[in-house]
Amino acid sequence: MLASSTPDALWSAPSLRVLRPAAVDCADLVQGRLLDRCTFSIAAGTRLLVVGEPDESASVLVRVLAGLTRPRRGRVSIAGLDGPAALRAGRVAHLGPDPGMPGWMTPREALGLAADLAGMTGQAAARAIERVVAHTHIPGDALDQPIRRAGPAVGQRAGLAAAILGDPEVLLLDEPLRALDAAERASLLRLPGRRRTVILASRHPASEAGIATHVALLRGGRVAVLARVDELATHGLPLSLRGIGALADRGAFDARPATARPVAAPR
């Protein structure tokens, strides 16, 4: 079982439950035509599904938050630190459509390297690797096969395992685990830890049912809506790009996030 870096016991403390610290806070992000003074803030523990019009704007937002794409302007704060500092401190992890590990590495080697880079050694590293391998269901015989030979599904499981190895507070996912079937993908992405924050960029929101607590739509580079998933059902809308778009059109939510900051809290 994975643990959150801030134990749930601490998270249940009345003061934290009232304060609901922001896990991700970004202001006035500008990146080409895809982000235009994009501003939002989400509380720790939120599982946010982000979709975009155009599609790629959600991916770009996740890449900017992960520090892989430099915004032309704006500020990012993750788990109380600015973006680069949060990366250095290991508070944030990222998993993209391609896990990015060298294909000649075995999952065991890749996880060993990830543990080494996270500063884990000896028994602590071995225990952490064992834990994430169990969570991601990497088959025992695939652990010592080069990722290129073991196939994309093993590569993506290993990618997720490496991402959660350091037990990050914020996990940024960009179309992850597409090589897995929908049920298994959903089960792997339901990560334990009430305080763990997940931002998931997706072009297929319907396939993310049960993973997210909140949805957001980027339209014209700004957050057009940020709402609880169950608001869709309340309005009789499906969990789809069209449904989320219709929710934004109804104007039930603040459609001026560049000036106002919708803060969502986990249920």
Added chain:
Amino acid sequence: MSQVGTIGWLAVRELWISFRLLVLLVAFVGVGAVVALLPAPLPVTLGRLAVGLAVASLVGAAVAAWSIAEERVRGRAAWLVTRSVPRSTILGGWWSALGITALLGTGAAAVLGWLAASAVALRFPTDAFAAIGVAVAATALVAMTVGLLAGLLLPPRAAAPVAVVACAAIGLVAWVVPGAAPWAPGSALASLAGLAEASRPLAVAWREAGAALVTVAVLLVVARGLIERIDL
């Protein structure tokens, strides 16, 4: 192991598995082997060694450009960055791996070249040859660093030829621009070819080595600034 060491070791393994390390070593050591196996008068031997090392340096630039561009495009650099590895450490690791390979290759070629040259000359200036060898090694580092810069800016298929053309252009400056040698990187190769008739080769060689190393330092500063800004 430090993070630069870890990334350097990863880079060596990547080069080894993709046969690029073999290409690099064969390019450098092959030059020395050809020179050693084909006996010729001293000026011809040194000329062959200089041309061969120039070609090997161009191969090194292409390999460097291709390698770092592929790290970016395939998302491996991004994977490292999201594991708390600073971008400059990735650059440092790759530069170390490629640079050490170039130094070892140049060293091996120089030893083979020295064996060939000392066999055909009665009084061979070993000290001047060693100094020029250092300057040529520094020139190979310039080529690698130019390759890294091209790889940071362009996709692999474009980066490799652009790096070769840029290095060839930099090398030609030493021949084409009057008074550019010994300050232009690449002039060490000309000095190596003309060592048999050189008047003060030692002083010139050290100046060329210094100029090449300063160029490497400047290019590395530029590359570091660049890697902090590009998309991974």
